[in-house]
Amino acid sequence: MIDLKALRDDPARFKDGARKKNYDVDIDRILELDTLKRDLMTRAEALRAQQNKLAKESGPKIGQLMGKLKKAEPDERAAIEAEVESLKAAPNKLKNEIQVLNASIDDIAPELDELLMQVPLPPDPDVPVGASADDNVELKRWAPDDWDWNQSFEQNKGFAPKTHIELCKDLGLVDFPRAVKLAGARSYALTGDGMRLHQAILRYALDFMADKHGFAPMSVPVLVREEAMTGTGFFPAGREQAYHVEETTRGGGHDLYLTGTGEVGLMGLHQNEILDEDQLPLKYVTVSTCFRREAGAAGKDTAGLYRIHQFDKVEQVVICRADEQESRDWHKKMLGYVQELLQSLALPHRLLQCCTADLGVKNADMIDVECWMPGRGDTSPSLSSASSVPSEGGASSPPTSNASPTGAFGETHSASRLYDFQCRRLNMRARKGGEGAKGETTFCHSLNNTVAASPRLMIPILEMHQNPDGSVTVPEVLRGYMGGSESIG
RNA sequence: GGAGAGGUGGCAGAGCGGUUGAAUGCGCCGGAUUCGAAAUCCGGUAUGGCGGUUUCCGUCAUCGGGGGUUCGAAUCCCCCCCUCUCCGCCA
Incomplete structure (x- = not known):
């Protein structure tokens, strides 16, 4: 496996290496998928951070309310349930958005991984270039x-x-x-x-x-x-x-x-x-x-x-x-x-x-x-x-x-x-x-x-x-x- | 092959649905104390990804691995891997 960071920094070196070794790998596609994946990850992580923050705030409240609900009189239940639902609404929305982003990442990750495995280590400069x-x-x-x-x-x-x-x-x-x-x-x-x-x-x-x-x-x-x-x-x-x-x-x-x-x-x-x-x-x-x-x-x-x-x-x-x-x-x-x-x-x-x-x-x-x-x-x-x-x-x-x-x-x-x-x-x-x-x-x-x-x-x-x-x-x-x-x- | 138990930070070991990246102890590092050491006390102590104003900061992920349920999972469910104990078999 080559270093993906190195590939980003100097794709020409890897393209040149693959060519000299007679390997056919679509390095531009790797870079494209990599950029796309990182963008999706950044967005998903930002949402996840929001979600974590919300969970810390509303989580204990939901826990308390759920406890209350068990002991609640029938006439109080509806109000408590409504409050719980309102607390769940925001994180729930985030959850759905994150799932969409993650699904997109899962779509491209296998192709990226497979391509990455195929990139050969560039030959050292002092290795003679040859066809066979x-x-x-x-x-x-x-x-x-x-x-x-x-x-x-x-x-x-x-x-x-x-x-x-x-x-x-x-x-x-x-x-x-x-x-x-x-x-x-x-x-x-x-x-x-x-x-x-x-x-x-x-x-x-x-x-x-x-x-x-x-x-x-x-x-x-x-x-x-x-x-x-x-x-x-x-x-x-x-x-x-x-x-x-x-x-x-x-x-x-x-x-x-x-x-x-x-x-x-x-x-x-x-x-x-x-x-x-x-x-x-x-x-x-x-x-x-x-x-x-x-x-x-x-x-x-x-x-x-x-x-x-x-x-x-x-x-x-x-x-x-x-x-x-x-x-x-x-x-x-x-x-x-x-x-x-x-x-x-x-x-x-x-x-x-x-x-x-x-x-x-x-x-x-x-x-x-x-x-x-x-x-x-x-x-x-x-x-x-x-x-x-x-x-x-x-x-x-x-x-x-x-x-x-x-x-x-x-x-x-x-x-x-x-x-x-x-x-x-x-x-x-x-x-x-x-x-x-x-x-x-x-x-x-x-x-x-x-x-x-x-x-x-x-x-x-x-x-x-x-x-x-x-x-x-x-x-x-x-x-x-x-x-x-x-x-x- | 059959039956059972279990995998949590460098190690030991709690937690078994809610500010838990994780108590406590040991180890390790730094500091205080000391002439010095021991003891004691205080503080720190994982890895990886991404981003940045890049000796630092933010953020995400990781409690054997993968998937699922959930607003929320070390904790519940499924699959896999590994370890241990007993029985069986065996070079």
Whole structure:
């Protein structure tokens, strides 16, 4: 939610922001409704003030008269009743006028609220303006010393890579067919070392943030109320992405939603709270199962572990003081942690500055991290087919052509800077001394970033660390979480 | 799942149709007293919206949330949410 006052003061800024983000919101209509609503409110309140004043004067009199009426002789009753009616007349008239005004307010309020929810947070001025994700800008790349970006996987490593799908099949890490039988498309079952690797990644990432960077480890609900989805900014725009759990037997108001990220649970924790400014920033890390309907992604990345309905994610969230510089500093730090983590896993990756069109409603700035995935991208004739090792099963590639994929970047992380957009919706404020203290409250700033999403992160780990013999070397930092195993297969 | 009790200011806790935004106590802040402290006494002590002559003033709303009855609602009615107790079930 944006600040309505800010919108009144500088509508051009919000119009410009919406345009850059490709959002179509009628801001002039908002201003029109807002003016109208305030005018109606002012008038209704003035009448209400009169009514309150009258009630204080005539109220006790009516009370006395009503008492009198009970004990009154029949011949006195008519006079008393008439007096009561005359006392009621003025406030009654006011009441009717107020009701008319309130009805008008009720008429326009829903439209205003709905429109207001749709106004995106303007992107920061330093975010590149773009029309689509194609206009995102690469900021930097990192790769281990033995990786040359100008060469293919095969040239770098001396053998043609298998895709993670082939590796999973050959090494018995994932059972796709049975999972699909049980749960439908985009499902998977992790088996054996696949499950171990998955858990190792999650636990390593959690410990990395908690022990090394002082984030408080949390476990939070993944089944939440609509309020939490709206508050965190995932509703109404992303409603079709979320699984809706109907509680038919309990009746209305009980329905719940499965969260698509731990961010919802972490941010929702402090909904409607006044935090102690001195206790900020709050730094949380959680590991949670994430549920996504992937509506609108039909036909995209249908095979493998890339785009799935259910996965686990270690997520970091920071709630800090409402200070732009502090927000910007945290954004950098949170990205830094991820780079450090990916370096420790020896995964080549790049930082991608998302352009305005790719930001979504709630972000002022968003930087994605993409890992190199040798098994993605177009398949092209193998550059040196002679040296390629045939897969043991032989089912991974057509026997007649030695095609191997070119490799491509695949998104593994996304770091968002939201300023007070989310905290405004969540009604999360801060002041010195917290809840009981005095003084001004301000909406906090919030930021979030992936630490590790698995199984997706298993893709670059498996593909980058595969060996000519079909085995996969386990990155050193994960070995302690896999009973010391140095390799899979 | 069944039965019952209850949600009031930072906390405890009254009020259960009429100058009640809310008694009283605790806490907190300021002052007096004191060499200082304790004790005591005095005063203050919610949030949000709107407007203004914008360190302040006016006004409206808020007693779990929403709706209703009424000239008037913390108080009566309806729906919802939450908490507690007992029973049942259960990892």
